[in-house]
Amino acid sequence: MTISAIAAVPALESVDPLVEAISPEFLQLMGWDPQVRLLFIPRDHPQFSAPACLIEGCSKMVYYAFQQGLCVGCMRRWETSGQSIEEFTGTAKRYWRAIGEVICGVPQCARPSTGLAKPLCSSHQYQQRRVYKISVEEFVRHPDVVPLEGFGICHVAACHRQRQSPTGYCPAHAQRRRNAIRQGTLGDEDHWRRTTNGIPQHGVVSLRGLPDRVVNEILYGLQERVREGVMQKDYLLRPFCDQARSQQIATLTEVDAGSFSRHTRHIASGFLKHLSRFGLSPETERHKDIWSGYAFGLTGSLYFDKITQSWLREATKAWALDDIPKRRGKSKQTIQSHINAIVQLSDSLRLNRPDQGVDVRAVARDDITVFLTRLRFLNEQDTISAYQHVRMVRYVRRLLNRMRTLGLARPDQPLHGLCETFVLGPRTFRTTSRTGKPARTFRSK
Incomplete structure (x- = not known):
């Protein structure tokens, strides 16, 4: 059978930005x-x-x-x-x-x-x-x-x-x-x-009967998997396309992989990974509450969504945007640990302030004391370890100081109006070991 023997079907929509991302080669x-x-x-x-x-x-x-x-x-x-x-x-x-x-x-x-x-x-x-x-x-x-x-x-x-x-x-x-x-x-x-499925033919995968958007997504996802060096097998790609057709989806993000085989689910997850990264940049991610690390050269994601106060969340994002380029290697876990320390500060404000810490101008030095007391309580309850206790204090101190040096307390910035005493100064923390004996002394930096 020659290609000329196949009847023409409507061409793909050129307005889809995925079309421009698929190379002619x-x-x-x-x-x-x-x-x-x-x-x-x-x-x-x-x-x-x-x-x-x-x-x-x-x-x-x-x-x-x-x-x-x-x-x-x-x-x-x-x-x-x-x-x-x-x-x-x-x-x-x-x-x-x-x-x-x-x-x-x-x-x-x-x-x-x-x-x-x-x-x-x-x-x-x-x-x-x-x-x-x-x-x-x-x-x-x-x-x-x-x-x-x-x-x-x-x-x-x-x-x-x-x-x-x-x-x-x-x-x-x-x-x-x-x-x-x-x-x-x-x-x-x-x-x-x-x-219904097409008739399987070795070396041929049919994308006929799929919406233009799904066709573009499959072509783009396959291209990116090839760029990654992933081995491609037509007998696995074909059933994936057949499942997408049988479900009559408008985009691959709607696909229900529950009935897929293990190998087909792997293909689906690979395609969706690349589609989720399409068009990503630091400019698009910085305004979200969950950042894709891919846009910043990191693996995984960075989560700011558990910081409930908008002023504190936006300030933490500004710190992360400044800090990420200065780190070497895949340092996502270190950055997320700093963010998690701010999450603990956010929880303390939410639980102990009448306004749940929403008003940046209302928080004061007393809220820092309450935060430190809460961390000590969590340590005594074995919710966090002594090491985590000290590390969180260090991280919060470091971030609050850095936020101010970044100018985030100026007008039109997230921390504008924040009390100047809402800081952590140099402090020594002495922890107790499980046996009750004095343990190592940690000094915040």
Whole structure:
């Protein structure tokens, strides 16, 4: 089957910013045509390739060592053959169902044949058997035999194969429909057309029948996974696309992965990770209460959402924005530890002030004393350790001082109006060990 044999479908919307993020080189690598909407897996690419099946003529690949050098289909045939692996690989031929769609053997005829054993479309097969009554080889060379125009693409949204009748389906989907009717599972036929899977073809993944937005998200996610060096397997990518189609989602963020296999869930999480990072920058993240560390060169996320006072939360964000570029390596945990210390200060204000600490102008030195008393209480209750107790005090002192040096107490800044005594001065903390004996003395910096 050639691409020209596939009917045109609407092109992808160029207004989607994801389209601009997908490189032409990647689309060329995948053989992508927005009219056809098929991905062709590049076997010569190291992230898509694998050893070929040992069976002569089989085009499938072998991904795991336990397969004995055979693709999944050929391995199952070998297991039931009773032969040794050497005997089987030396005598077995390609499984006929692995060849995909077969077009009529009459030159330039666009209609599908009814199978490998019947290499003619139904119309030409009738002529060959009932009218001319000659062999297939003679029939295809007969001067009076003319090619026929195709009926168009199968009515199943995911399928790219030719219909075998004006109003029907490709031969494979026609058989599926008959089976579904016989089993009573067809239901609404229009819904069946939109949600049923395409016919699997090795090395080809169909994105037909998916909304433009989902197609763009899959292309972008696949591109980013390839950039990360992740190995890609079409037999895992195909069911992921089929599940997205069956759920009739408008975007991948709506996908329900509960019914996915473990490997398909892994693909879904990888795609969603890259989609969540698309368009991220420090400018977009700094105004949120949960920051994606990716925008700042960190792993994971930074959480400011538990700081309930807006003035304290915004000041802590300003400190983090200033502090992150000055640290080396993946220092997300250290930064989050500082933020968590401010969370403890926020909790103390929320629990002990009548206004829950909302008014920045109302907090005073007494609130610092209450905060220190609360930390001591939490330490005595074994809610926090002695080390955590001292570290939190150090971090809060460091951040409150740094917030002031950043000018956050000036007009139009989060701490404007904050009492000048709302600080932590140099102080020595003496902790007690579990045995009751004096332990190490910590001095705040």
